[in-house]
Amino acid sequence: MLIQTECPTGSIRYRATPHRNVPPICDSASLDTTNLKGFMTSYSEDREIYGAMEETKYLYKVVSGAVRTCRTFKDGRRQIGAFYVPGDVFGIETGDRHTLSAETTAPSKLLLINRSTLVALAARDNAIASQLWMVTALELRKVQNHVLSFAKPARERVAGFIVEMARRLSVSDEVQLPMKRQDIADYLGLTIETVSRSLTSLENIAAVKIQKRRQIVLRDYPALVRLSA
């Protein structure tokens, strides 16, 4: 069974549902952009959308492709804060500077919405204000889950990552990962080697099958959920 999810500008996204046990948390807050003027911009892979500490001029909605937010430290270590896939909103801040930088992990089309316009609108329209709050709160919950994942060993983090991605963008029993291993590693606080070994291990216990590097088949979803719980 497929559910068609709302999407701002033509490009429709489908989401596979409850043959998996999705926990009963609301993860569907988004911004209704149908009545909002914004403009579309295209980016190739690995392009910076904005830098940390840059002014927050826009709020972004992913139409296609994928985005990472991250910070790179002086010594080269990088931590990825989150990934955003079609339908997701990012770049939302109440302060006037971004906390992290944002970059594409794949060729992407983004809808840019003027921040000050939106904030002004929210001041008059409670529905908009409420949506902004909801999106922020959803983001908060996502980041909290990310923090929780650091309590787990490598393979379980990777399992959790696959579960999350499956929930957010899988059609049927396959997940098409929109990022490189290095991105996954920097998101989970691991190295590419460890991510790779974890995937191999998950394949060995028949939880997944790696079909085409970035294409993962979910063989035993309950096992993945159990591992990452």
Next chain:
Amino acid sequence: MLIQTECPTGSIRYRATPHRNVPPICDSASLDTTNLKGFMTSYSEDREIYGAMEETKYLYKVVSGAVRTCRTFKDGRRQIGAFYVPGDVFGIETGDRHTLSAETTAPSKLLLINRSTLVALAARDNAIASQLWMVTALELRKVQNHVLSFAKPARERVAGFIVEMARRLSVSDEVQLPMKRQDIADYLGLTIETVSRSLTSLENIAAVKIQKRRQIVLRDYPALVRLSA
């Protein structure tokens, strides 16, 4: 120079300021509770305030003491999501269930504010709505910084933790930590032994002095900031 921060019910908190270089981020969003009816409740140390998955009936403001939000996994591993000290608001959610559980790390007094009342109020009063959004966004920024800390080695995480605590609750050059080493360890994703050794190491390089277990003297604040950056 001391700044008196607003506090709901008598108990006033002071905060030492810019002899340290506080980065120019807004970290002062809070909820003005002066016109909100709520009720005060006292908790002794290590008491559960609410459990994960419990209904979100209240929003809480710390008047005195300190609170941790956390999740404990089946195998006993525990991850602390955040600490809350006097003036901080926690328990804010847009969903109707809490994501994490909340517990005191010290004897505490909390102001409980009815959630549905507040949400109803926010629907009519834009100032309240805006404050709720600001508090959520501030929380988001805090949790994002927490995620970033996982990219760093043990001693730097501990240094960062001290800096954060100093910013939030120090009077003068001392920090009175309102939690045990185990709490710090579970917040940073380390063991108590590693936290302890890191503290000893920071003492050896004359960055801090551990005066009374939970009382830390900031000897070289710039060094701490440098380490944790």
Next chain:
DNA sequence: CGACCATTTGATATGGATCAAGCGATGTGG
């Protein structure tokens, strides 16, 4: 003063990092 609990310190073990090939997919130029 004595008992207990939190913390520190010491010795050893280990999960994941690092270093180093090898391999397979994807793209490019001839």
Next chain:
DNA sequence: CCACATCGCTTGATCCATATCAAATGGTCG
């Protein structure tokens, strides 16, 4: 359309930061 170069990923060998195990110490409270 194929040979080859490149890049991303996997696999193997070794190392190290932090975990684990085990005392010893010190603070706190009855």
